[in-house]
Each structure stands twice: as structure tokens, then as C-alpha cells.
Amino acid sequence: MKIVVQKFGGTSVATAEGRARAMERIIAAxxxxxxxxxxxxxxxxxxxxxxTDTLIDLVKSIHNDIxxxxxxxxxxxxxxxxTVVMATSLKKMGYAAVALTGGQAGIYTDGNYGCAQILxxxxxxxxxxxxxxxxxxxxxxxGICADGSTTTLGRGGSDTTATALGAALKAEVxxxxxxxxxxxxxxxRLVPEAAILSDISYREICEMANQGAKxxxxxxxxxxMNGKVPIMIKNTFSDAQGTLIAENVAERVITGLAHLxxxxxxxxxxxxxNDVQLAKVKVLKTMAEARISIDMVGxxxxxIFFIINGDDTEKARTALEKAGYKTVVETGCAKISVIGxxxxxxxxxxxxVMESLDRAGVTVLHTSDSDITISFLIKEEDLPKAxxxxxxxxxxxxx
Amino acid sequence: MKIVVQKFGGTSVATAEGRARAMERIIAAxxxxxxxxxxxxxxxxxxxxxxTDTLIDLVKSIHNDIxxxxxxxxxxxxxxxxTVVMATSLKKMGYAAVALTGGQAGIYTDGNYGCAQILxxxxxxxxxxxxxxxxxxxxxxxGICADGSTTTLGRGGSDTTATALGAALKAEVxxxxxxxxxxxxxxxRLVPEAAILSDISYREICEMANQGAKxxxxxxxxxxMNGKVPIMIKNTFSDAQGTLIAENVAERVITGLAHLxxxxxxxxxxxxxNDVQLAKVKVLKTMAEARISIDMVGxxxxxIFFIINGDDTEKARTALEKAGYKTVVETGCAKISVIGxxxxxxxxxxxxVMESLDRAGVTVLHTSDSDITISFLIKEEDLPKAxxxxxxxxxxxxx
Numbered sequence: 001m002k003i004v005v006q007k008f009g010g011t012s013v014a015t016a017e018g019r020a021r022a023m024e025r026i027i028a029a030x031x032x033x034x035x036x037x038x039x040x041x042x043x044x045x046x047x048x049x050x051x052t053d054t055l056i057d058l059v060k061s062i063h064n065d066i067x068x069x070x071x072x073x074x075x076x077x078x079x080x081x082x083t084v085v086m087a088t089s090l091k092k093m094g095y096a097a098v099a100l101t102g103g104q105a106g107i108y109t110d111g112n113y114g115c116a117q118i119l120x121x122x123x124x125x126x127x128x129x130x131x132x133x134x135x136x137x138x139x140x141x142x143g144i145c146a147d148g149s150t151t152t153l154g155r156g157g158s159d160t161t162a163t164a165l166g167a168a169l170k171a172e173v174x175x176x177x178x179x180x181x182x183x184x185x186x187x188x189r190l191v192p193e194a195a196i197l198s199d200i201s202y203r204e205i206c207e208m209a210n211q212g213a214k215x216x217x218x219x220x221x222x223x224x225m226n227g228k229v230p231i232m233i234k235n236t237f238s239d240a241q242g243t244l245i246a247e248n249v250a251e252r253v254i255t256g257l258a259h260l261x262x263x264x265x266x267x268x269x270x271x272x273x274n275d276v277q278l279a280k281v282k283v284l285k286t287m288a289e290a291r292i293s294i295d296m297v298g299x300x301x302x303x304i305f306f307i308i309n310g311d312d313t314e315k316a317r318t319a320l321e322k323a324g325y326k327t328v329v330e331t332g333c334a335k336i337s338v339i340g341x342x343x344x345x346x347x348x349x350x351x352x353v354m355e356s357l358d359r360a361g362v363t364v365l366h367t368s369d370s371d372i373t374i375s376f377l378i379k380e381e382d383l384p385k386a387x388x389x390x391x392x393x394x395x396x397x398x399x
Numbered sequence: 400m401k402i403v404v405q406k407f408g409g410t411s412v413a414t415a416e417g418r419a420r421a422m423e424r425i426i427a428a429x430x431x432x433x434x435x436x437x438x439x440x441x442x443x444x445x446x447x448x449x450x451t452d453t454l455i456d457l458v459k460s461i462h463n464d465i466x467x468x469x470x471x472x473x474x475x476x477x478x479x480x481x482t483v484v485m486a487t488s489l490k491k492m493g494y495a496a497v498a499l500t501g502g503q504a505g506i507y508t509d510g511n512y513g514c515a516q517i518l519x520x521x522x523x524x525x526x527x528x529x530x531x532x533x534x535x536x537x538x539x540x541x542g543i544c545a546d547g548s549t550t551t552l553g554r555g556g557s558d559t560t561a562t563a564l565g566a567a568l569k570a571e572v573x574x575x576x577x578x579x580x581x582x583x584x585x586x587x588r589l590v591p592e593a594a595i596l597s598d599i600s601y602r603e604i605c606e607m608a609n610q611g612a613k614x615x616x617x618x619x620x621x622x623x624m625n626g627k628v629p630i631m632i633k634n635t636f637s638d639a640q641g642t643l644i645a646e647n648v649a650e651r652v653i654t655g656l657a658h659l660x661x662x663x664x665x666x667x668x669x670x671x672x673n674d675v676q677l678a679k680v681k682v683l684k685t686m687a688e689a690r691i692s693i694d695m696v697g698x699x700x701x702x703i704f705f706i707i708n709g710d711d712t713e714k715a716r717t718a719l720e721k722a723g724y725k726t727v728v729e730t731g732c733a734k735i736s737v738i739g740x741x742x743x744x745x746x747x748x749x750x751x752v753m754e755s756l757d758r759a760g761v762t763v764l765h766t767s768d769s770d771i772t773i774s775f776l777i778k779e780e781d782l783p784k785a786x787x788x789x790x791x792x793x794x795x796x797x798x
Contacts, residue, residue, distance in 0.1 A: 019461075059484055062418075063491035066483070070498045074483040077476040084458055084465070084473040092462035099469045104547050125547070148503050148524070 001130060003171040004029050007039040007140065007162035011179045012236040013082050014043045019089050021236045025177065026135060027093060035130040037169060039140045039162040040086050042078030052078035068113035072142075072152045076101070079139035079158070086137045097135040100125065102151075103144035105136075106168075107161065111145040115154030118143060118161075118223070121168035138165065156217020163220045167227020174229055176216060177236040182243035183208070183215050185396040186257040190387050193397035197256065198241065199249040204256070204341050207373050211258035211337035221245065251342040253349065254394040257387055258337045261380055262310035265330040265365055266294075268320060269303025280304045283325060290319040296335070296368040296377060305366065307335065307377060333365060334383040337375040338390065344371055356393040362386045400529060402570040403428050406438040406539065406561035410578045411635040412481050413442045418488055420635045424576065425534060426492060434529040436568060438539045438561040439485055441477030451477035467512035471541075471551045475500070478538035478557070485536045496534040499524065501541035502549065505567075506560065508542035514553030517542060517560075517622070520567035537564065555616020562619045566626020573628055575615060576635040581642035582607070582614050584795040585656040589786050592796035596655065597640065598648040603655070603740050606772050610657035610736035620644065650741040652748065653793040656786055657736045660779055661709035664729040664764055665693075667719060668702025679703045682724060689718040695734070695767040695776060704765065706734065706776060732764060733782040736774040737789065743770055755792040761785045 006025060012018040022038075029036045044051030055074050059066055066074070083099035090097040106122030129136045140158025145151050153160055159176055166174035181196050183205060188194040200208070202225040206218045215233060224231050224245070234242035271279040283304050287294050292315060294306040308316055313329055320327040343349045350367070353374060357364055362385060365377040378386055391397060405424060411417040421437075428435045443450030454473050458465055465473070482498035489496040505521030528535045539557025544550050552559055558575055565573035580595050582604060587593040599607070601624040605617045614632060623630050623644070633641035670678040682703050686693050691714060693705040707715055712730055719726040742748045749766070752773060756763055761784060764776040777785055790796060 016461075055480060058480075059487050062415075062484060063487045065490065066487050067490060070483045070486050073479060073498055073500070077479055080472060080476055081454060081457075084469045085461060087469050088458050088462045088465050091464065091466060099472055101472070101549075150500075 001035050002033060003037060003130065003169045004034040005037045005039060005162050005166040005169070005171045005174040006177065007158060007175065008041065008177045008236060009158065009179075010041045010043060012177050013040050013086065018236060019086070022086070022177065023089055023093055025175070025236070026090065027095065030095065030135060034172075036135050037126055037130070037165060037171070038086060038135060038137045039158055039165065040079060040082040040137060041140050041158045043082045043085065044078075069149055072113045073150045075152050076139065076142045076150045079141055083137040083139045090135055090137075095135055096133060097137055098129045099137045099139075100129075101139050102142035102161065103148075105138040105165070107143035107164070109143035109145050109151045109153070111147070111149070111151065113151055116143060116145065116151035118153070118164045121164060123168050126165070126169060156219050159216050159220035160223055163224035163227075163229065163231060166229040167223055170227070171229055173232055174224055175232045175234055177234050178215070179235065179237060180215070181235045181238055181240035182233050183213070183245070184256070186387055186391050187213075187259065190259075190384050191391045191397075193391065195396065195398040196240065197243050199244040199246065200255060201249050201251065201341050202245060202247060203372060204339055205245050207337070207339045208256055208258045211335070211339065211373065211375065212260040213256070213258040216245075252340050253342040253346050254338055254340040254396065256339050256396065257390055258339060259383060259387060260335045261383065263307050263333040263335050263377065264310045264313045264316070265305060265307050265333050265377060266316055266320070267303060267305040267328045267330070268325045269300070270326065271302050271304070276302055282323070283320070286319050286323045286325070287316065290315055292316050292319070296366060296375060298366050298368070307333065330365065332380045333377050334380045335375055335377055336383070336386055336390065337373050338394075339373050341372045343374070350374055352393065353390065356389050357386055360385055360389040362389075400434050401432060402436060402529065402568045403433040404436045404438060404561050404565040404568065404570045404573040405576065406557060406574065407440065407576045407635065408557065408578075409440045409442060411576050412439050412485065417635060418485070421485070421576065422488055422492055424574070424635070425489065426494065429494065429534060433571070435534050436525060436529070436564060436570070437485060437534060437536045438557055438564065439478060439481040439536060440539050440557045442481045442484065443477075468548055471512045472549045474551050475538065475541045475549045478540055482536040482538045489534055489536075494534055495532060496536055497528045498536045498538075499528075500538050500549075501560065502543035502547070504535075504537040504564070506542035506563070508544050508550045508552070510544040510546070510548070510550065512550055515542060515544065515550035517552070517563045520563060522567050525564070525568060555618050558616050558619035559622055562623035562626075562628065562630060565628040566622055569626070570628055572631055573623055574631045574633055576633050577614070578634065578636060579614070580634045580637055580639035581632050582612070582644070583655070585786055585790050586612075586658065589658075589783050590790045590796075592790065594795065594797040595639065596642050598643040598645065599654055600648050600650065600740050601644060601646060602771060603738055604644050606736070606738045607655055607657045610734070610738065610772065610774065611659040612655070612657040615644075651739050652741040652745050653737055653739040653795065655738050655795065656789055657738060658782060658786060659734045660782065662706050662732040662734050662776065663709045663712045663715070664704060664706050664732050664776060665715055665719070666702060666704040666727045666729070667724045668699070669725065670701050670703070675701055681722070682719070685718050685722045685724070686715065689714055691715050691718075695765060695774060697765050697767070706732065729764065731779045732776050733779045734774055734776055735782070735785055735789065736772050737793075738772050740771045742773070749773055751792065752789065755788050756785055759784055759788040761788075
């Protein structure tokens with residue numbers, strides 16, 4: 001049995017047109033001899049009767065503090081309703097389908113309501129239905145924990161359901177249908193020449209996602225990677241070829257550019273005293289105690305600097321000043337990341353980037369790099385200019 | 400642990416006022432030292448976002464022919480949403496509560512989607528939560544079958560959930576909260592003097608319900624009767640004492656009057672041939688083959704007569720005439736039933752009834768009787784007059 005997992009997001013199941021296109025994809029797979037397992041998100045926008053947000057608004061109107069366990073039980077109804085809609089749509093087209101909750105599909109998670117992790121998938125329930133020739137529709141974003149309570153998977157949830165099922169069922173491919181044509185070299189709102197990547201490696205897409213590209217959640221990629229199942233990112237509404245995410249794809253020096261905005265740079269110093277090293281550690285501990293995530297940490301002889309989410313600016317400043325540190329914050333920054341698995345061992349990438357930005361008159365506040373990524377902190381107003389020049393320098397646009 | 404099961408119907412959970420009154424009942428039980436297990440129906444009316452009918456309309460707008468299994472999965476969301484609403488309302492009042500689906504509450508049914516029967520209840524999940532001091536909220540009307548699919552219980556569903564849980568948990572009492580003050584001697588729309596019964600036996604209430612009283616479904620009563628758990632019918636919105644349904648209540652000769660309208664009398668005959676007895680059997684078989692339920696069957700030397708639901712009139716006439724029987728139908732009839740467990744062995748009840756109706760000028764078309772019930776078929780236009788005179792003759796009104 002050749003299994004394909006097909007995941008349709010909210011925009012694909014919310015409208016009759018979206019569902020019609022989804023049906024075409026599912027039926028085409030079935031007719032090509034595949035056994036389709038379909039993962040669906042909740043449908044509908046706030047205010048529509050069946051939307052998850054409508055359900056949450058209803059309960060929050062009674063009491064804002066819903067128990068996490070009960071909130072998950074409530075939210076899970078959104079995806080369940082979608083499964084019944086999709087199964088019934090397939091029945092109308094003459095295809096036998098069965099709608100399964102996460103629990104019925106054998107998805108077992110830990111008990112961290114709202115952000116549960118999949119611990120195990122029992123493939124038997126789905127396999128049994130597939131063996132009867134049925135198309136299986138699974139509610140995304142949910143599972144059950146040891147005591148039988150319903151859990152939700154948190155961010156990237158339905159994509160993770162799809163890729164984890166793909167791995168557990170040894171699917172030939174996991175198709176993630178969305179409303180874009182695939183993974184792009186960079187944000188097309190900033191760079192109109194941005195091109196669709198025909199393929200990208202697991203670790204590159206994880207890095208793109210971590211650095212701000214919104215196409216698929218890293219958790220979902222990891223589940224596919226662990227099962228060595230390729231992912232295809234495709235557009236429900238177009239016949240574009242899409243982007244293949246797999247292990248062994250040709251590695252380019254530079255594959256794409258991602259960016260994050262609303263970043264604040266924090267510089268702490270000068271640090272006095274006999275033990276400046278210890279003072280630096282204490283600064284980092286002050287941030288940890290305030291539960292503020294930091295990134296791009298750099299150290300100078302008597303100072304330390306890092307970046308935080310702009311929303312944490314005042315919290316960070318207060319914590320540091322209360323601890324007696326001289327602190328300078330630079331709000332309104334952006335982080336650009338240049339990502340390419342082929343840059344490992346290739347000299348001069350950092351130099352090329354710096355040269356391009358310098359020529360464009362963009363000030364680099366600070367930098368960091370890892371195996372396959374180089375990141376630059378700049379002012380947010382320089383972002384469009386910077387990302388355009390880098391995209392052009394590295395020749396990433398449409399060929 | 401003294402357990403009380405409290406069931407709140409749609410009218411009790413749909414509005415903020417209803418929920419507030421329900422909260423009072425639940426909290427009062429808890430404060431009196433009971434461990435409350437609360438069963439809730441779905442909330443909301445057609446068009447409201449969270450109403451069961453809204454969900455069904457949504458899917459039926461796609462395809463009218465929903466698979467029964469998927470329809471049950473969809474419908475079950477309505478009660479689940481109610482459980483979360485109630486648990487959150489209790490949390491707001493400072494009480495720990497947990498919301499359970501039918502399956503999570505250990506309710507196992509057969510696989511007859513839409514009208515599943517409870518096969519077994521595992522009391523452990525609920526008992527565990529009660530032992531932690533939590534108020535348990537259970538989604539009414541639903542369970543799971545052997546393969547883990549969600550089922551719904553059909554008519555009387557949430558009441559049956561409550562009484563079956565009452566029996567399985569050995570509850571002290573099952574309280575059914577509704578929008579009337581209790582079980583009445585007869586329909587107060589026809590007889591303004593109708594009185595609330597302070598108590599009634601299991602078999603009398605079953606008979607009342609079967610003969611048209613709409614207070615509680617016979618299936619729900621049977622589940623309580625099997626577990627010997629008393630039921631209290633109470634009004635969410637008033638402090639009326641309510642009606643106790645139990646095994647050993649003082650048996651009156653006449654407890655109440657029930658009625659059914661839209662009845663058709665069917666008379667088949669004269670039946671010719673050597674074997675009139677066989678002809679009568681064939682008439683009954685003709686009805687069975689047409690899948691029409693019959694009641695109040697009477698036989699005369701060369702004819703047979705019975706009643707059917709008025710909606711089946713044309714179907715019955717066609718089937719009988721096609722089979723070659725001379726048939727007379729009398730549409731627009733009503734059936735009045737006089738119910739009382741004390742009438743067994745008491746002579747003259749039938750005579751008293753006939754005399755009262757005769758004095759009121761009501762023609763009795765035919766009669767039938769069982770251990771605790773005497774039924775009369777009359778014309779529907781005579782119903783108000785007939786039921787008023789009987790109610791008065793037997794002195795059933797407010798004392």
C-alpha cells in the first residue's frame with residue numbers, strides 16, 4: 001500500500017472553493033493508486049459558527065481563565081467538525097471516507113495541554129481503515145494523553161500531525177497544502193523577484209523557519225526528518241510544482257534569506273569589578289530569571305550584548321537596572337539571516353554579505369553565525385534595502 | 400462518598416440565567432457534602448454558533464446524506480462544548496471541575512450510530528476525579544463503541560446518560576432538571592387544574608411516557624429502575640419540590656392521564672373465505688411488511704381493527720387495498736390513557752371511565768387495557784372535554 005499524507009490548512013477547508021480544490025487533490029491521489037490520509041485544520045474565521053475562535057470567545061465570555069485541559073477539549077471540536085465536513089464532501093463525490101479524532105487515529109501525546117508533544121502513534125487504526133479502501137480524514141493539531149484526555153499540539157500543530165503520521169505510516173510523501181506556491185528564497189512582499197525553491201533540505205528549512213520564514217513549523221520538519229519522509233509544500237489553489245523538502249537535495253552556498261522584525265538590541269556595560277567574566281554570567285542569569293529569551297549573544301572585553309523580542313524591552317531594562325547594570329537598548333531592529341547548507345567550508349560568504357550591505361549604506365549592528373546560517377542585526381528601516389541587495393548579490397531571484 | 404447525578408437540559412444551559420441556576424444546584428449539592436456528577440445537553444438553538452442544529456445544517460448544506468458514524472461524531476461536539484462551558488462556569492465560582500466526553504466518562508455503547516444503547520459503564524474515570532474533590536461534568540447523549548468511534552444515544556439520550564451513570568456509580572439520587580415543576584397528573588394546557596405528583600412509581604412513569612407524557616424517556620427510567628436509583632424531576636428555574644420517581648411509592652388507583660393525538664383508526668373487513676383467522680394474521684403481516692407500527696388491536700368475528708400514527712394513514716391504506724382488503728380509516732383520533740398501578744385487581748375502573756365519558760357525550764371508538772393502564776380511542780375534537788371530565792371524576796386536581 002502506497003500511502004500519501006495530505007494536509008489542508010484552514011484557508012483550504014474554510015470555503016467551498018477551497019474544499020473543491022482539496023477534493024481534487026485527494027481524489028487524484030486515490031485514482032493514481034495511493035491510499036490517502038488527509039489531515040485537516042479547523043475551518044472558519046472568528047464569528048463563523050464553527051470557528052475555533054468563536055468557541056473560545058464563547059467560553060471566555062463566561063470566564064477568561066479556562067483550565068488548559070478544558071480549553072484543549074473545546075478547541076479540539078474545531079478540527080473534528082472539519083473532518084466530518086471533508087468526509088461528507090468525499091461521500092458526495094462517491095468516495096468512502098472515515099473521520100477520526102486525533103485519539104481515534106492513534107496519536108498519543110504527553111499531558112502538556114496547549115503544547116503537547118506526540119509520544120507515539122499507533123498506526124493500526126488508520127491502516128485498518130485504509131485496508132477497507134477508505135480515505136482517512138484525521139483531525140489535525142490534537143491527540144490524547146495517558147488518561148484519555150484530549151490534548152492539542154500547539155504551534156505548527158496540524159503540520160506536525162501530518163508529518164508525524166507520515167513517519168509512523170511510512171508514507172511515500174507528506175503533502176502540505178497551503179495558499180502559497182512553495183518555499184520562497186525570501187519574503188516576496190519585500191523582494192518581488194523572490195523565487196520558489198524547487199527543493200530545500202530539512203536542515204535548511206528548519207533554519208529558515210526558525211529565522212522568521214512562516215512556511216512550516218520546525219517541529220513538523222523534525223518529525224518528517226526523523227522518519228526520512230519527504231515533504232512537498234504545495235498550493236491548494238494553483239498547479240505550481242511546489243517545493244520538495246528532503247534529506248539529499250543539491251546544497252547551494254546560499255539557499256534563502258529569512259528575517260525577523262521587532263527586535264531590540266541590549267548592550268550592558270561597562271562592567272566594573274575584579275571579575276568581569278562573572279559579571280557577564282550574572283547578566284545572562286538576570287535575563288533567565290526574568291524569563292526573557294535572548295539570542296545573538298556577543299561579548300566585548302568589558303560589556304555584553306544580545307538581542308531580545310521587542311515586546312520584552314521594558315521588562316529587560318527594568319530587570320537589568322534593578323540588578324545595577326548600566327544598560328543601553330536599541331529598539332526597532334531587524335535580524336536578517338542568510339541560510340545555505342553549502343556555505344560550510346566556503347570562505348568569504350560573510351565578507352561578501354558585509355561588502356554588499358556596506359555598499360548599500362546599511363549599518364550592521366552586530367552579527368552571529370552557525371554552520372549554515374549567518375545573521376545580521378540592522379535597523380528595521382534598512383530591512384527592505386538590505387534584503388533586496390542581498391537577494392540580488394547572491395543571485396537568488398527567478399532564473 | 401455520597402454521589403448525586405444532576406442532569407441539566409438544553410434550556411438550563413443555553414442562557415446565562417439558566418447556567419446561574421444550574422450552578423446554584425450543583426454548588427448546593429457540593430456544600431451539603433455530595434459528590435456531584437453533572438450531565439449536560441447541548442446548548443443553543445439553531446443559528447447560534449455552538450448549537451447542534453447549526454453544525455448539522457453546515458454539513459447538510461454540503462451533502463444531505465451524512466454517514467451515521469460521522470453524524471454522531473459531529474453532533475457529539477455540541478455536548479462537549481456544553482461541558483467546557485459548565486466546567487469553566489464552576490471554576491469562576493471557585494470550584495474545581497473536569498469536563499469529560501462520554502468516552503472519557505467510561506460510557507461504552509453498541510455501534511448503532513444515532514440510537515446506540517449503553518452496554519457498560521466503567522465507573523473508575525469518574526470516581527478518580529471525584530476522589531480528587533472535583534465536580535465531574537459529563538457530555539450527555541454520547542458514548543464510544545468498541546472501535547473507539549463516538550456514538551450518540553438517540554431519543555432521551557442525556558436523561559439516559561444521567562440515570563445509567565446513577566446506576567453505575569450507585570448514586571443516592573439522579574436529579575433531572577428541566578423547565579417544568581415535575582410530573583403532572585395530566586397535560587396542564589388541556590386541564591388547568593392539573594397537579595404536580597409528589598411521587599410516582601417507575602412503571603407508572605414509563606407508562607405515562609409511552610402514552611404521550613413528555614417528561615422523561617422510558618429508556619432513562621429503565622436504566623434507573625435496573626439500578627434501583629431514585630430519580631427526582633425538578634425545575635431549574637423554581638424551588639418547587641419536584642416529583643420523586645422510585646420503586647415503592649404509595650400506589651393510587653389512578654395516578655395520571657396521558658394522551659396521544661394524530662391517531663388513525665383502521666378497520667379491515669368484512670373478511671371473507673373459509674379461514675377468517677388466517678385472514679386476520681395476513682392483515683397484521685401486511686402492516687409489518689409495510690413497516691407500520693400498530694397498537695390497540697381489536698378483533699371482531701369477521702373484522703380486525705387497530706390504530707396507527709396519522710402520518711402512516713395513506714401508506715397503510717395503499718398496502719391494505721393492494722392486498723385486496725376492504726379498509727375503512729378514521730383519521731383525526733386521539734388516545735387517552737388512564738394510568739395507575741393501584742388499579743390492578745380493583746373492579747369498576749373501566750365502568751367508571753365509560754360512565755364519565757358517556758355523561759359528557761364523548762363517543763368511545765374502542766378501548767384497550769393492560770395491568771396498570773386503560774386506553775380509549777376518541778375523536779380528537781373530544782379530547783379537551785374528555786380529559787377534563789376524567790381528571791375531575793378521578794379527583795386528580797390540586798388538593
